[in-house]
Amino acid sequence: MSTMQAIVISEFGGPEVLKYRTVAKPLPEQHQALIRVKAFGLNHAELHMRRGEWDEWNPISGLECVGIIEACPSGEFSVGSKVAGVMGGIGRDRPGGYGEFVNVPVSNIVSLETRLPWEQLAALPEVYCTAWSCLFTVLNLQQDETLLIRGATSTIGQAALNLAVNVGAKVTATTRQEARFDLLREMGAEDVKFEQQDLGRQFETIGSPP
Structure with a gap:
């Protein structure tokens, strides 16, 4: 089984409950793409998820990310493409962007042509x-x-x-x-x-x- 590093909510609470963990690397299904995460934004909603104040949450949080397409079984995006991925369940009912890789429905991915650095791009x-x-x-x-x-x-x-x-x-x-x-x-x-x-x-x- 392939693994990756991720920031995981170990229990509900403050920022100190976020821990680095080795977890299973996700495998994309049809009409999903696996993104190698280069950067992710921080959102107020994730604070509430970390505290256990929302009904929906995932141990690997993160509602958005930017990165490179690692795999796309149904072919909507080419491997190596620069993209942004947002929500579509990520960080809520599926693992989110706080990891080295994340699966995102292709309907929630946009190709990018930009020279912005990853850390700026992730805020958009x-x-x-x-x-x-x-x-x-x-x-x-x-x-x-x-x-x-x-x-x-x-x-x-x-x-x-x-x-x-x-x-x-x-x-x-x-x-x-x-x-x-x-x-x-x-x-x-x-x-x-x-x-x-x-x-x-x-x-x-x-x-x-x-």
Whole structure:
């Protein structure tokens, strides 16, 4: 039996319960791909899994990873391809990305062409999936529609801004720091406003008669 190294939840608790272990190396089935993990992101959900606060969890956590295709029995991805894999049960009802290798359904894998280092690339898959789901699954955002993104300089805010601008939406973005106004405009926001508790007051004059 082939083995690999993984970071395993040995019991529920704080970060100290994460232990290095030698475990069985997974074997991919049809419509799965085995990824050699180069880096993985850390997500707040994994904190709750580690503490035993979610119904779904796996001893090998990790909802996302980036790496190289090691094997793909059904041929959807070529061996050696650079990819990102996200969720599809990984880290919840199947072992996740906190190991040297992970099996991911091919429907949850994306090929990548980038020169970003692995450790930076690993921070992107889950945040973009979350932003995409909010914009297009929940809101069904369309071209020329108007969108307000609050806290747009956060990681998920920037991902949402990129995706919204890409689809042709008209975005107003907010931030607490005036120094970041130009950044958000450069990213494609048509308007930028200060983030504050009474944000609606900044819009009170819109549509008012002169």
